[in-house]
Amino acid sequence: MHVDSTLQFFKSFFDKAPGNQSFKKQLSNVLGFTPGDISLYKTALSHRSIREGADENNERLEFLGDAVLSSVIAHYLFKKYPYKGEGFLTEMRSKMVNRAKLNEIALKMGLKKITFYNKFDNALKISQIFGNTLEALIGAVYLDIGYKKTQTWVEKQIILPHMFIDDLEEVEINIKNKLYGWANKNGKALEFTTLEEKFESGRRIFTIGATVDGALVAQAKGYNKKDASQLAAQLAVEKLGLRE
Secondary structure (H helix, E strand, O other), X not given: OHHHHHHHHHHHHHHHOHHHHHXXXXXXXXXXXXXXXXXXXXXXXXXXXXXXXOOOOXXXXXXXXXXXXXXXXXXXXXXXXXXXXXXXXXXXXXXXXXXXXXXXXXXXXXXXXXXXXXXXXXXXXXOOHHHHHHHHHHHHHHHHHOHHHHHHHHHHHHHHHHOOHHHHHHOOOOHHHHHHHHHHHOOOOEEEEEEEEEEEOOEEEEEEEEEEOOEEXXXXXXXXXXXXXXXXXXXXXXXXXXXX
């Protein structure tokens, strides 16, 4: 009993610390609700560039959040499109959870301001770590408030304000075909090559590059080569000014 009282005292002291109160306020503004276990959220917002331990950085929570987000979006699409087939639903989910999209949403939500990462590492400044952080945050929210409330939170804070479903319906999913068509028409040699393959948090990450006449135009990462090459193609189309 004495031990429990001591632990409660230190938890109370930690929660009331000036720096922690400031962080809690910023986090509440991002979440739209007052979080419970602050240490859980600090882990979710800690990149491995500053905390290497598996129990200290956000990679385990990212793994969990990725699964939760995928489930929530699958359920949302299942309800929204009662007469659409599996292929359409899978395609729509891919559009909604790609790395670039999640990174864009994370930045709009203000996650960059409260993420703990090595700000002196220039590579991280232009990477998509904030999309990964968003998934970790979803994992923390799930552990904090449970699946049902997390489902409502994801729909309210992420899907409805940031994932414009009607617009996504019109997005060409196999944008590689568009790029190949342009290359053939203009006599260009287009190739997609694997630039890197490594394991992160128990998952294989592929970096695929889109090259035109041997010159690297764009590169992107994904959990499989297909997703990474699609994203690289999308970035290449934008860089080459081929958007209609």
